Amino acid sequence: MQARSRLDTDEKGTPVQPTALGVDLESMCVRLKRLDFLPTEPQVARKLISISESNNLAPEELAKVAELEPAFAIRLFREGAHSESAPESLENLVTAVQVTKVPNVLSLMKAHATRTLRRDAYVFRHFSLTEYWRHSVAVAMGSKVLALLTNKVDPEIAYLAGLLHDVGYLVHASQIPAAHEEIFFAARSNREEYGVEEHRRLGWTHAESGAMLCREWCMPAPVVSAAANHHMPEFDNEHYEVSSIVALADRMAHETGFANASTAPPAATALLLNQLKLAPAQVGAISQVMVNHVLRAQSILDVHQ
Numbered sequence: 001m002q003a004r005s006r007l008d009t010d011e012k013g014t015p016v017q018p019t020a021l022g023v024d025l026e027s028m029c030v031r032l033k034r035l036d037f038l039p040t041e042p043q044v045a046r047k048l049i050s051i052s053e054s055n056n057l058a059p060e061e062l063a064k065v066a067e068l069e070p071a072f073a074i075r076l077f078r079e080g081a082h083s084e085s086a087p088e089s090l091e092n093l094v095t096a097v098q099v100t101k102v103p104n105v106l107s108l109m110k111a112h113a114t115r116t117l118r119r120d121a122y123v124f125r126h127f128s129l130t131e132y133w134r135h136s137v138a139v140a141m142g143s144k145v146l147a148l149l150t151n152k153v154d155p156e157i158a159y160l161a162g163l164l165h166d167v168g169y170l171v172h173a174s175q176i177p178a179a180h181e182e183i184f185f186a187a188r189s190n191r192e193e194y195g196v197e198e199h200r201r202l203g204w205t206h207a208e209s210g211a212m213l214c215r216e217w218c219m220p221a222p223v224v225s226a227a228a229n230h231h232m233p234e235f236d237n238e239h240y241e242v243s244s245i246v247a248l249a250d251r252m253a254h255e256t257g258f259a260n261a262s263t264a265p266p267a268a269t270a271l272l273l274n275q276l277k278l279a280p281a282q283v284g285a286i287s288q289v290m291v292n293h294v295l296r297a298q299s300i301l302d303v304h305q
């Protein structure tokens with residue numbers, strides 16, 4: 001893993017000198033090797049506990065729940081990839097449930113959700129787990145629709161890549177919460193894009209830590225790549241299609257109102273639409289699909305605020 005970010009200068013071309021927030025990317029890499037948990041949105045966690053007490057759930061039904069919750073989805077993938085009957089490469093959540101076995105997934109769900117609710121440490125002042133959750137679910141569905149329209153990427157992989165594109169936020173929120181809050185507050189106050197503020201203060205961004213975690217937790221290569229490159233898909237030489245789709249869905253989610261930070265990421269909507277051969281008139285319909293999906297997810301998981 002490259003320890004250097006591609007954002008080596010600020011918007012005026014001045015070399016960036018990260019301030020000392022006490023953690024460099026190599027240290028984070030070491031932490032991630034020991035990490036086995038990321039926090040879930042509290043309302044979602046409460047619903048997961050009640051779902052975990054259900055009987056007779058099919059693997060497909062459990063996968064449908066997991067695909068609405070980024071922290072649990074990636075945890076399930078990790079579990080599936082380490083199970084005895086795991087295929088050489090795990091590609092989707094249904095297979096992750098099947099190889100982990102439904103009773104084990106239900107136990108994992110309960111333990112995961114309980115752990116989130118037990119810790120005061122996952123209560124934040126500036127960062128909102130609820131906004132993060134809505135944004136992730138919106139980008140997931142936007143990515144899937146764009147994959148279906150462009151026919152260049154497996155829609156399920158695109159969904160997973162969208163769901164986990166900002167998983168680095170959860171890494172920062174749980175591993176360096178004080179720095180995360182400081183960066184989040186500064187980005188909001190300065191009306192600055194979160195990634196720029198991160199790079200200014202840490203010297204690296206959630207794209208890098210998120211991609212490291214996705215790799216560590218055995219996510220498919222296009223998902224890792226989209227986490228790494230969703231702010232600058234033009235740098236992705238291996239999985240440009242999925243990274244550009246996620247970048248566009250990310251931008252659309254911000255413009256639809258599912259914002260995860262003070263300002264939208266830098267990927268240009270018009271340029272990406274053009275590259276993906278999509279008409280600007282399609283944006284409204286895709287936004288509406290995102291809204292419907294978030295509303296449906298809120299209803300299924302009892303998210304009211």
Ligand SMILES: [Fe+2]
Binds near residue numbers: 165206207230265
């Ligand atoms: Fe991002």
Ligand SMILES: [Fe+2]
Binds near residue numbers: 135139165166250260
């Ligand atoms: Fe995002």
